Every structure is written in C-alpha cells, then in structure tokens.
Amino acid sequence: MGAERSDQRVPGRWTRRQRDIGVAIWMAFLAACVGTFMLFAVIDPNGVSDDWVIDWQPGVHLVYGMAFFFLFAIALLSALLTGYMIRTGPRRGHARGKGRRRPPETHHPADGNPDLDDEDWY
Secondary structure, three states: OOOOOOOOOOOOOOOHHHHHHHHHHHHHHHHHHHHHHHHHHHOOHHHHHHOOOOOOOOOHHHHHHHHHHHHHHHHHHHHHHHHHHHHOOOOOOOOOOOOOOOOOOOOOHHHOOHHHOOOOOO
C-alpha cells in the first residue's frame, strides 16, 4: 500500500505559484543588474543629466535608479509572461496528437461556385 497523499500544506513551503513569482522576480532583478551595468558601461550618466531639456537636473543616482527600475519592469513582465505561457501551455501528449483539434476540411473552390467549373486551379 502506497503512502496516502495529504492535501494539507506543509508549513513554510511555498506553493507552485509563489515559487514561480519568486523565480520571475529574481531573474528580472539579475537581468536588470546586468542590463544597467552594460547600459552605463556605454552611456555616461553625467552626460544624460546634462542633455535633459527640462528645468531640473536629475542626479547621477536618480539616473541609475530610473534606468534600473525601467529595465527591471521590462524583465519582470517578460519573466511573468514566460512563466504564464509555460504553465498554461498544452498538456502532455500534445506533441503526439492527443488533445489536438482535427485539421479543417478543405474543398476545391469550384465545389461551392458553379461559375468556376472549367477553370484550372492548380
């Protein structure tokens, strides 16, 4: 006799959704760190603050922060969408044809239109 399965949660254990969100946040954070590093290896933040046309001058730390949070938001959206698509994708056996819809029936164009009987459609 096998072990009985309990539907009770283990204390301190995250659900699958919590783990997915945690992994997405961590991957987005790492991607934003690398992206910010690479961006400011090419662009000087002092040059960015000098080129603003608005009245106030953002400091170097504000430019770093805005770039990091922009890249973090883009990476987080990408990671969450990827996780959603993986979790809601086709079930097992889909590649072998299980659960697939049948292909639609195709008909010759002349079948439904008597005016096209004598034309060549190949």
